[in-house]
Amino acid sequence: MFELATKTVVNFSNKQLEEFTTSMITTIIFVSFLVSLGTIALVKLIKNLFKKIRKTNKSITCECNNNSVAQVEQ
Structure with a gap:
């Protein structure tokens, strides 16, 4: 089983390996960008x-001075 896996890896040409790694890197960057945008949007929504x-x-409290009542917002 191990020999089969190593043989398939060895059978990759440099061009195929380069294309695979490039596509994986771009996919990872794109997904991380989407995750960061989603996180920013979620934080703004919660705020x-x-x-x-x-x-x-907001509670409304009353200050009583002599006989006049003034409403003050906190």
Whole structure:
């Protein structure tokens, strides 16, 4: 089994090996680029989601001075 695997590797010509490695490198670069874009988009989406949550959860407190009531947003 091991001899068969080594024979098939040896039977590759330099041109085929070069084309294979070039295509694999370009594929890896492309996939990593897509993953990084997806990660950036996900981070932006989560940040916007937290901003919306913070805006809706703003509490309104009341400061009472003498008999007047003023609403203050935190």
